[in-house]
Amino acid sequence: MSARNATAASPTPLRAAPATRSARAGTGSVSTVRRLAPADRARLGLAARVVLPPREQAKLVLPPDRPDPVALFEEQARSRVPELVPVRHGRMMVSPFAFFRGNALGMATDLAAAPVSGLRVQLCGDAHLSNFGVFGSPERRLLFDINDFDETIAGPWEWDVKRLAASIAVAGRDNGFSRKERRRCVLETVRRYRDASAEFGTMRALDVWYARADIDEVEQTMRNKLTSSRRKNIDQALLKARGSGSLKAFTKLCEMTDDGVRIKAEPPLVVPIADLLPEAGRQELETGIKALLDQYRRSLPHELRTLLDQFEVVDLARKVVGVGSVGTRCWIVLLRGRDDGDPLFLQLKEAGPSVLKTKVPAAFRHRSAPRNEGERVVVGQRLMQAGSDIFLGWQRVDGIDGQTRDFYVRQLRDMKGSAAVEKLDPSGMTMYGQLCGWTLARAHARSGDRIALTTYLNSDDAFPEAMVEYAEAYADQNERDYQVFLAAIKSGRLEAETGL
Structure with a gap:
């Protein structure tokens, strides 16, 4: 896919000029078919600097009618599995960073109040440190990339x-x-984003598309900057990631029973379907999930349907995942190929509307964006990631919990791993942040106008310095919201279950 211009600079910070003709319907791409010369695209970036000078992005602008943060959690709880909502709150209690991770809706509300430059990309939508990590490519190479796309949508970069x-x-x-x-x-992370954007701005479209952070190459580049203890920690983390495929998941999550191999119960985090509902309800739910899997295969290429058809469903369980996602419906499915030594674990995760859906300015919204929220996640992931899971797909189903719900499907623990952010020292976080900055710039370059963006950023430190100021101001706000959240739990307004 070419990196084409998505939007012209606007006369006001909150609007972007419409594109001349939208991309192929149904792709959900943020790009358009309009082609401009590089010099014209650079002028769009210069115009955006006039609309919103990079230095002005330092300001923390909050909504004048900013909602009570606790009310936002109460609103989200209404669409989630009731008995799991306290687990979500308990996980968010752990620290201000855990609270920040779970409060994507709150920050989306705040971001929507500030002016933007008018340049559009496909957003991750929740690009915090813990949503980057390593995973296995279809070629079985370990790549570093963004690994969470529940909130992905077209919007301001x-x-x-x-x-x-x-x-x-x-x-x-x-x-x-x-x-x-x-x-x-923060400064070095955003500088790396700026410099990587400049590199991608000079590259051919295909070279941008093929760019990836192969973890072996990344590790080799970083080794001379690492202490021996940190190299040892990285080696251990990579070894763990390389061994975290279906066989490892099978060993960790399954046990032998009188009925054969089944998923182990670890309530409330993992609850097999046999333990979740009485027989009548269990059969109905099992039928619904099997129908979801059967229909989801249509979202896969024909050759992968053939591969999937070699597996049969053995067992199902409800699983609690993440921090912000706790309470959304998530199922894991154990499938068997040739025999018990040939397992496949799939994760079926509910996809609700992005927390950014109503926050993005109208001019940034794409008319051909997917209406199925699962498809939205999959399209955004494929657009931003260098190499996505071969079983990544989606499906809408009727009847689960009496509602129509959208899901996306992927492998569970397919050579995945992420940094323990709470264990990083300043030097380690700087290096990790730089890797995240490069990765985010690459993801944005695949969908947005990389020439306009790099012209907007320029080669000075105006934007990186602005982000240092913004980040500290938002960290102050996050701490205030965290205290309000803790007070709501203490008063009994919110329920929390800790230690899970």
Whole structure:
């Protein structure tokens, strides 16, 4: 896919000029078929600098009628599995960073109040530090990339960068970093985003599309900057990721029973379908999930349908995942190929509307964006990631919990791994942040106008310095909201279950 211009600079910070003709219907792409010469695309970036100078992005602008943060959690709880909502709140209690991770809706509300430059990309929508990591490519290489796309949507590029920068400031405070150390972490991360954007702005479209962070190459580049203990930690983490495929998931999650191999019960985090409902309800739900899987295969290429057809369903379980996602419906499905030594674990995860859906300015919304929320997640992931899971697909189903719900499907634990952010020291977080900054720039370059963006950023430190200021200001706001959240739990307004 070419990196074509998505939008012209606008006469006001909150609007973007419409594109001349939309991309092929149904793709959900943020690009258009309009082609401009590189010089014209650069002028769009210069115009955007006039609309919103990079230095002005430092300001933390909050909605004048900013909602009570606790009310937002209560609103989200209404669409989630009731008995799991306290688990979500309990996980968010752990630290200000855990709260930040779970409060994507709150930050989306705040981002929507600020002016934007008018340049559009496909957003991750929740680009904090813990939503980057390693995973296995279809070629079985370990890649570093964004690994969560539940909130992906077309929107203003700076929203992802602000979410990433703020997460560094929040995590740095949790880790006891000084203000000077946090400043360096954020500054170097955003500089790397700026410099990588400049590199992608000079590259051919196909070279941008094929660019990837192969973890072996990344590790080799970083080795001379690492202490021996940190190299040992990385080696152990990569070894764990390489061994975290279906066989490892099978060993960890399954047990032998009188009825054969089944998923182990670890309530409330993993609850097999046999333990979840009485027989009548269980059969209805099992039928619905099997129908979902059967229909989901239509979203896969024909050759992968043939591969999937070699597996049969053995067992199902409800699983609790993440922090912000806790309470959304998530199922894991154990499938068997040739025999018990040939397992496949699929995860079926509910996809609701992105928290950014009603926050993105109208001019950024794409008329041909998918209406199925599962498809939205899959299209966004394929657009932003360098190599996505071969079983990634989607389906809408009727009747689960008496509702029509959208799901996306992927492999469970397919060579996946992520950094323990709470264990990073200032130097480690700086290097990790730089890797995240490069990765985010690559993802944005695949969908947005990379020439306009790099012209907007320029080669100076105006934008990186602005993000340092913004990140600290948002970390202050996050701490205030965190205290309000804790007070709501203490008063009994919100329920929380800890230790899970």
